[in-house]
Amino acid sequence: MSYSSYFQDQGNLTMIDKASNDANPSLDETSSSYSKSDLAIFKASERSLMTRKTQRNTKVFRSAFQKFPATTPSIQKNTPIPSVQNNNNFTPSFQKSTPIPSVQNTSSFQNKSLTSNQKNTFQNNTSSFNNNQKNATTSSVQSNLPFQNNSSSENGMDKKQEHLKSENNSAVVSMQKRKGATYTFDGEWSDDDVWQPNSKKRYLESVVKNRDRGVLSEVNNNKETSSNHELSEEQQRIFDLVVLKRENIFFTGSAGTGKSFLLQRIISSLKARYGSESVAVTATTGIAAVNISGTTLHSFAGVGLGRGFASELVKQVQKSVAARTRWKSIDTLVIDEISMLDAQLFDKLEFIARTIRSNNRPFGGLQLVVTGDFFQLPPVSKDRSSKFCFDAERWKVCIKHTIQLTKIYRQKDSELIELLNEMRIGEMSDKSLVLLKQLENEPNYPDDGIRPTELYPINDMVNRANATELGKISHKLYTYTSVDWEPLRFGQLQTLCKSCLAPEKLELKRNAQVMLIKNLSKDLVNGSRGVVVGFYNQADGTSYYNGEDEAMADVKLLPIVRFTHLCEMVIQEAEWKLTSPGDVVLASRKQIPLVLSWAISIHKSQGQTLDRVKVDLSKVFEKGQAYVALSRATSANSLQVTGFRRDKVMYHERVKKFYQSLTTI
Numbered sequence: 001m002s003y004s005s006y007f008q009d010q011g012n013l014t015m016i017d018k019a020s021n022d023a024n025p026s027l028d029e030t031s032s033s034y035s036k037s038d039l040a041i042f043k044a045s046e047r048s049l050m051t052r053k054t055q056r057n058t059k060v061f062r063s064a065f066q067k068f069p070a071t072t073p074s075i076q077k078n079t080p081i082p083s084v085q086n087n088n089n090f091t092p093s094f095q096k097s098t099p100i101p102s103v104q105n106t107s108s109f110q111n112k113s114l115t116s117n118q119k120n121t122f123q124n125n126t127s128s129f130n131n132n133q134k135n136a137t138t139s140s141v142q143s144n145l146p147f148q149n150n151s152s153s154e155n156g157m158d159k160k161q162e163h164l165k166s167e168n169n170s171a172v173v174s175m176q177k178r179k180g181a182t183y184t185f186d187g188e189w190s191d192d193d194v195w196q197p198n199s200k201k202r203y204l205e206s207v208v209k210n211r212d213r214g215v216l217s218e219v220n221n222n223k224e225t226s227s228n229h230e231l232s233e234e235q236q237r238i239f240d241l242v243v244l245k246r247e248n249i250f251f252t253g254s255a256g257t258g259k260s261f262l263l264q265r266i267i268s269s270l271k272a273r274y275g276s277e278s279v280a281v282t283a284t285t286g287i288a289a290v291n292i293s294g295t296t297l298h299s300f301a302g303v304g305l306g307r308g309f310a311s312e313l314v315k316q317v318q319k320s321v322a323a324r325t326r327w328k329s330i331d332t333l334v335i336d337e338i339s340m341l342d343a344q345l346f347d348k349l350e351f352i353a354r355t356i357r358s359n360n361r362p363f364g365g366l367q368l369v370v371t372g373d374f375f376q377l378p379p380v381s382k383d384r385s386s387k388f389c390f391d392a393e394r395w396k397v398c399i400k401h402t403i404q405l406t407k408i409y410r411q412k413d414s415e416l417i418e419l420l421n422e423m424r425i426g427e428m429s430d431k432s433l434v435l436l437k438q439l440e441n442e443p444n445y446p447d448d449g450i451r452p453t454e455l456y457p458i459n460d461m462v463n464r465a466n467a468t469e470l471g472k473i474s475h476k477l478y479t480y481t482s483v484d485w486e487p488l489r490f491g492q493l494q495t496l497c498k499s500c501l502a503p504e505k506l507e508l509k510r511n512a513q514v515m516l517i518k519n520l521s522k523d524l525v526n527g528s529r530g531v532v533v534g535f536y537n538q539a540d541g542t543s544y545y546n547g548e549d550e551a552m553a554d555v556k557l558l559p560i561v562r563f564t565h566l567c568e569m570v571i572q573e574a575e576w577k578l579t580s581p582g583d584v585v586l587a588s589r590k591q592i593p594l595v596l597s598w599a600i601s602i603h604k605s606q607g608q609t610l611d612r613v614k615v616d617l618s619k620v621f622e623k624g625q626a627y628v629a630l631s632r633a634t635s636a637n638s639l640q641v642t643g644f645r646r647d648k649v650m651y652h653e654r655v656k657k658f659y660q661s662l663t664t665i
């Protein structure tokens, strides 16, 4: 067997030695009605439409589709953008596309120019690796697009329209409910995500149009994890166990082995087969959730920060109709970046699942699909007492299979792969140390203005780097000062400020690169990146894109941000609250929910592929941190590493033991 897949069954390891005998039924099943899963496709479809940059195309698409009258507002430059009130009311307004300056690019980096001293080292290795790549065995999987081969009969369309209508109605009801909604202070929304009726309808129209025009595959090609790639044999095996056999699984592997890639395939197939409402897609961090178009686990679970006894959290969930319904209505719970979930919370969630679902089977009978790499960042814990999830009391009962992916896809150069594998387990060879020395030099990047993403271990370093970049922009500086409130002055405000990403002073300029730190809609979530393209005067509804605002004094303007998927939006103040049980507000902060993002912290980079990276390891303090940072790079000739010392390579003995137990048979 060319790969190692080991299954853990109630603590006993057995090797899977034969492929699943199940026939692989067609995966391109059609959906009889619109569902939330379709929205992912529609988002991509919308992006595709916008990329064409023409209203004409949009009109042509509409007229080709008679059943849905055009309700989309016309796409014009400098149309005032609808504003957003604390997540309640979001209608994205699409503007003509202009390039986003200094975006952190994730597309593949083609230029292979090496610095002279890097060149010699790599020349000999790349060819042999490429040959290996060519010979790699892959097994095929059918396209998972939910709408493939779906006919659009008149009857079918009517049904869909009815379904749409009822979904839109429920969105309105849901929005009304949200008026009194409170937010937990970790920046998560505390209610279901909501679509503006027209916005949702427009998206769904777009799905149908694009399906009928056969452009969905093109749309999917644009996605970061391209659907063109076939699953490898080991990925396929996991896929079959999850999708066909509905097994509870934890699949793991080094950085870049395609865990997220596989997870996305699994999610879309589970949704297509069993209905999107039956699958909860979650991750332990906001950014990881963005990557898989899901929500945070905390947000899904309705447990705030998850503090307190399990029984108290159950009461908290029971009080929220939305949270209760979420727990009861799903069949599968997907959790990405499991390494950042601590054992205690895993056990608490397991208890909540059993209690709320009135089902005493492990995790209340839910299918668990869990992935992550415990050699990457551990749970964030102030007292360092938190245990890894695999040490949770209920882990072995809940996770039937543990499988390791072994083939690394992110990097192609064997020397970098070797270095990363050694760094992961804290055993650096002399050869890798030499390579690290070479990586101190800046690579010869082409003169295309695209800057490497800078990764730092400490937030202060990130802030300084961002401030330097902001200083280089000559446009007018806008400063937004937070409005902080603490009724009892018992120090809760301090706690709130430590946990909340919103800074006391936010400084912005036109062309500043920013990241959203609040979930504003299904699309625009904590971690979404964009650029400030203008400012908006709420008092008179004027948008300023070309600097006309710069001579104006004493006018409070709100930033207009274009996000990477070309959606533009006026960003209004949002609120973070620290509440006691019973929803008494102990402290609150109001601020524009943005931070500068030329540089990002290593913690926030986990799960991302960055094709030009500059890593500063001088202040690395956490186990797995150096490994996470370096493994974001796609090749050694697009990676610069400063501040390396041998003691920066840290790992957890417990994790090493856990992985050794998986690979020793």
Ligand SMILES: Nc1ncnc2c1ncn2[C@@H]1O[C@H](COP(=O)(O)OP(=O)(O)OP(=O)(O)O)[C@@H](O)[C@H]1O
Pocket (backbone or CB within 6 Å): 224, 225, 226, 229, 230, 231, 232, 235, 253, 254, 255, 256, 257, 258, 259, 260, 261, 262, 373, 409, 410, 606, 607, 608, 609, 631
């Ligand atoms: N079967 C495959 N064929 C081709 N490319 C693949 C395959 N699987 C994954 N990839 C590519 O490998 C890269 C890394 O994948 P991915 O981000 O899913 O890895 P990961 O294991 O989740 O990494 P990390 O642990 O760092 O988050 C992506 O660019 C992805 O598209």
